[in-house]
Every structure is written in C-alpha cells, then in structure tokens.
Amino acid sequence: MSDGTKPAAIKIVDLKKVYGTGVEALKGVSLTIAEGEFFALLGPNGAGKSTLISVLAGLAIKTSGTVEVCGVSIDENIDKAKSFIGIVPQEFNFNWFETVIDIIINQAGYYGIPRHVAMPRANELIENLGLADKRDTQAMKLSGGMKRRLMIARSLIHEPRVLLLDEPTAGVDVELRRGMHDFLRELNAAGTTIILTTHYLEEAEQLSREVAIINNGSIIKQGSVKSLLANMNSVTLLLDTVAPISTAELQLARALPITRIDDTTLQLKLAPGETVNDYIRKLSTIGVQISNIRNNGSRLEEVFIDLIQKD
Amino acid sequence: MALQTTKTMSEERAPILVGFLTMLRKEVTRVFRIWSQTLLPPVVTTSLYFAIFGAFIGSQIAKIDGFSYIQFIVPGLVMMAVITSAYSNTVSTFFGAKMQRNLEELLVSPMPDWVVIAGFVSGGVVRALLVAILVLIVSLFFTHLIIFNLFIIFAAAFLTSLLFSLAGLVNGIFAKSFDGISIVPTFVLVPLTYLGGVFYSINRLPPFFRFLSLGNPILYMVNAFRYGFLGISDVSVTVSFEVMIFVTLALLIITLWLFKRGSGLKN
Numbered sequence A: 001m002s003d004g005t006k007p008a009a010i011k012i013v014d015l016k017k018v019y020g021t022g023v024e025a026l027k028g029v030s031l032t033i034a035e036g037e038f039f040a041l042l043g044p045n046g047a048g049k050s051t052l053i054s055v056l057a058g059l060a061i062k063t064s065g066t067v068e069v070c071g072v073s074i075d076e077n078i079d080k081a082k083s084f085i086g087i088v089p090q091e092f093n094f095n096w097f098e099t100v101i102d103i104i105i106n107q108a109g110y111y112g113i114p115r116h117v118a119m120p121r122a123n124e125l126i127e128n129l130g131l132a133d134k135r136d137t138q139a140m141k142l143s144g145g146m147k148r149r150l151m152i153a154r155s156l157i158h159e160p161r162v163l164l165l166d167e168p169t170a171g172v173d174v175e176l177r178r179g180m181h182d183f184l185r186e187l188n189a190a191g192t193t194i195i196l197t198t199h200y201l202e203e204a205e206q207l208s209r210e211v212a213i214i215n216n217g218s219i220i221k222q223g224s225v226k227s228l229l230a231n232m233n234s235v236t237l238l239l240d241t242v243a244p245i246s247t248a249e250l251q252l253a254r255a256l257p258i259t260r261i262d263d264t265t266l267q268l269k270l271a272p273g274e275t276v277n278d279y280i281r282k283l284s285t286i287g288v289q290i291s292n293i294r295n296n297g298s299r300l301e302e303v304f305i306d307l308i309q310k311d
Numbered sequence B: 001m002a003l004q005t006t007k008t009m010s011e012e013r014a015p016i017l018v019g020f021l022t023m024l025r026k027e028v029t030r031v032f033r034i035w036s037q038t039l040l041p042p043v044v045t046t047s048l049y050f051a052i053f054g055a056f057i058g059s060q061i062a063k064i065d066g067f068s069y070i071q072f073i074v075p076g077l078v079m080m081a082v083i084t085s086a087y088s089n090t091v092s093t094f095f096g097a098k099m100q101r102n103l104e105e106l107l108v109s110p111m112p113d114w115v116v117i118a119g120f121v122s123g124g125v126v127r128a129l130l131v132a133i134l135v136l137i138v139s140l141f142f143t144h145l146i147i148f149n150l151f152i153i154f155a156a157a158f159l160t161s162l163l164f165s166l167a168g169l170v171n172g173i174f175a176k177s178f179d180g181i182s183i184v185p186t187f188v189l190v191p192l193t194y195l196g197g198v199f200y201s202i203n204r205l206p207p208f209f210r211f212l213s214l215g216n217p218i219l220y221m222v223n224a225f226r227y228g229f230l231g232i233s234d235v236s237v238t239v240s241f242e243v244m245i246f247v248t249l250a251l252l253i254i255t256l257w258l259f260k261r262g263s264g265l266k267n
C-alpha cells in the first residue's frame, strides 16, 4: 500500500451467511487478522467455523457483509483474492482415483503454475510431509492421516499467503500431530498467515497467538491467547488423594470449592488470587492427603467452556 | 519436516491458460484411459445401426434424394453418437467431481468460471469428435464416404459437441443424485434424436408432424451435418447454423449464470 501500512490478511465486516435451508450459520461476524498471524478459530460443533472458512475460500457464497483477503475484496476480484489463499478443508475433497502427485500437480495447474515449475516443489512438499513413498499411490489407498497431509501439501503448492486449515489434525496420531505442529510453526515463521479451526484446545494454546471463539454464528470473544488466559475467572485442578475419600471427609470439605470426581479424585476450583497451598493445608487438616495435582486439560479449554456456557 | 520455500515459484502465473490446459489434459487422459467406456460403446452401437438399418433393412428402402438409405443415415448416426458422447462426458465428469467433492479443487482456484466451464466442455468436445472420426471410419465398411463440404462437416460436428457438452454440464449442475443424470438422456435426448431426422427426411412426414419436427433443435444439427456430406438438407443450412449458435450461446449464458450464482455448485 502507498502509505506503507500492510493490509490485513483477512478483513471481515459484518459477515452473514444464511444457507438455503434457512440455517443462519454466520450472524454478522467481524474479524481482522493481521498478515503473519497464527490464528485459531474455536467453537463447538455447528458454531459456523467451516462456514466462515468456506466463505473465505470461495466455496460458499456469503449472504451479506464484506470480506477482504490481503486487501482484495472478494466482491471486486474474487479470483485474485482466491489466489492468496490455500485451504485444507474439513472433509476430504480430492479425486479418490488420482495419485498423490497428480492431485498436487493438477492443483498447481489450476493456480496457473505449469507442471515443470510445480514438480520440484510438489516433490519437496511430499517429502516434507512424509508422503514420499506414497507419491504414486492412489488417494483412496492412503490412511486418514496421510490423506490429511496430502491436503496440506495440495494447499501449499501455490505458496499461499494465507493458509486456512479446518481441523487439520483430526484423526492424526499424537506423534504425527507434533510433526504437523512443527511444520505449521515453520511455515508461519516463514511468513505465511495461518488460520486454523480445531477442537483440541491445547493445540490452539500451543500454536496460535490469537484466538476467536465462535458460538452460534457469532464471535463471542477474541484476543491473544495470553489475554484470554489472564482473564480467566478460575483455574480448575484435579487432586489425586492417597486414600479413597470417605463421606465424612467430604462432609468436612463441604465449605471448600471442591467436588468429588471419583473415589480418589477431587476437583478444585481456584479463584483468582487464591493459592493451591491454602487448600492443600485445609484438606490435610481434614485428613485428606494429596498425592498429585493435575491440570484439568488445557487452560484455554476452561475459558472456552466458561464462555460457551454463558453465551 | 523442514520447509524450504523454493523461490522459483514467484514468476507470473497464468490461471487462465495453464488452468485450462491442466483441465484439458486431465479430460483427454480420462477419455483415453477409460476408452472402453468412452470410445468403444458408441462405436459398437453405431455399427449395429449401420448393419441393421443400413445394410439389412436399408437395402429394401428406396433411395432418398438420389442417395442409398445407408448413405442417407450415416451422417445422422454419426451425429447421434456425437450428441450422446458429448453429453454423457460432461454430465459424468462434472457430477463425479461434485459427488467426490473434488469440484472444490476448481472452485477454490483463481480460474475464472468460464475457464472451468471451458475445461469441462473441452472433454466432451474432444471425446465427441474422436467418436465421430471412429464411427465414420467404421461406416466405410458399409458404404463409401461422400464429402460435399468439409468445413460444414467440421463446423456442424464442433458446434453440436459444444452445445451438448454444455447441456450435459447444466444437467450435472442440477443433478442431485445418479437418477438425475440419467433422466434427461433417456427421456429427452434419445426421443429427440430419433425424431430429429436421423432415419428419415421430414419432407415425407404429414404436414403436422413436419411442422412439429421443426421445433426439434437436433433436426437442424443432423441436417447441417448431412448437408456437409451429401449436399442435401430438409431445412436451410443457414438457419441450421443459426439455431446451433443460438442454443449454444443460450446454454453458455445459463451455465455462466449458474456458476456465478453457485447453485448446485456451492453453498
């Protein structure tokens, strides 16, 4: 831009999407995502995440509102806007009979990249995503995790400035997920804006700097992961007890913010400012000995559940 | 998983040209790869027509405008094969892509709608023209070929394959199930083709049916094509080309509009 300010990677204003069935999947979403960002879009099933991504990628047609991709409005030049985007959709969407390399090379062609230019890059992507020995295998003969990696390779063949990933790690095992995370981090560090949806909140917590929480077609919270965590109302911890908890002990602990999960597990809700020490001490005076303290899943998950329930 | 960004990619891209060529290549490969489904059936069917109507029954039928019956029906039968091949090619590639969702690969790309349309249509046209050549070769076993005007032959075959490729695409866009892609061919295309002057000259029909036949666009294609071979036609060749061009343009506009609206393609 002439004034030196970079346009946002994604700029959405008051975006609405009503499906033919009458379902209002997006009810006026506004969202700005800076270039170079690693952004997570969180929300329960049916919140509108895939719908939002589909509108950005040109797979669904918006009902109203405006969308800009790297400063290009999709109403003015949708084809140019699309050229900046790479998408890994939630559902597999390649031709099952085509081979891995053909799928990627053809996609390059659709983006205007000739075969001889695309081939080295495709081979490199296949290599980097651990699909080298499946290069000439038909897509239907790949495992679920391989199919997902194929879609990632395909989405990157034209070097998109913005990568949209709709639940990229669904059905991917722990080790592979870690590898994928590293891959995405490197990609982001090299300058690609990444927007991902996920149901694994620890994934969002580990990868992204910014998150938006979407529920029922509206964004109910947006901010940096840090700020969301800082505003947490409470921390939930799981306490393993040495011996099974008796009813008498539970009676005595009634006044404490404690609930019994099972015979040897208690859940403790810690308000801001409170310390674990206080409660451990109180518990031990009752006679409950704690052998282990665990975090109840991801901290972001708690913020998330808290917000969704309030909404 | 290290990613080294190759900087050879930043050169100018050509989604229109390269995109179209990629689709064309894919389509042509498909036609040849499954030739037993794409090229063989029309050749077999048409050979049967040649044998039964041309050689066996035709020998007992009087000449039409000075040509033997088999000579009269060869252009019409070729056209029939062109129509079915073009139509079924786009309807099945498009519908297949829609069902397997790999249509989305095209929809997310920066290819303009008309390029995607051209890509699908190219498959239908290539297959139809290949079938036309094969069927004409087979016809040589039954009769000899007369060529009156090669340009008209080519133009009529090309326009017809274009027209029915577009029609197949429209069908594929509207189709929601496998039934939806067989209804039109069975209940519209086949009857219109049989009644489109492939087997007879409409001049021999009673006036009412002759008049009715004039409303059948396939009549014009068959006659234009036959004119290219034999130099005879039931209708004005100029009108025939006007009809073909008009219907093709109409279908093109409909297809473009459907793509723009996204109905049957996008949500």
Ligand SMILES: Nc1ncnc2c1ncn2[C@@H]1O[C@H](COP(=O)(O)OP(=O)(O)OP(=O)(O)O)[C@@H](O)[C@H]1O
Residues within 6 Å of the ligand: A019, A020, A021, A023, A024, A025, A043, A044, A045, A046, A047, A048, A049, A050, A051, A052, A090, B267
């Ligand atoms: N093609 C469609 N036609 C009609 N309604 C749809 C369509 N796709 C999604 N919806 C509806 O729109 C709403 C949002 O769906 P969407 O797929 O965007 O949710 P999501 O946040 O991606 O959910 P998930 O986490 O399960 O993937 C839901 O109510 C869904 O039923």
Ligand SMILES: [Mg+2]
Residues within 6 Å of the ligand: A049, A050, A051, A090, A166
């Ligand atoms: Mg989804």
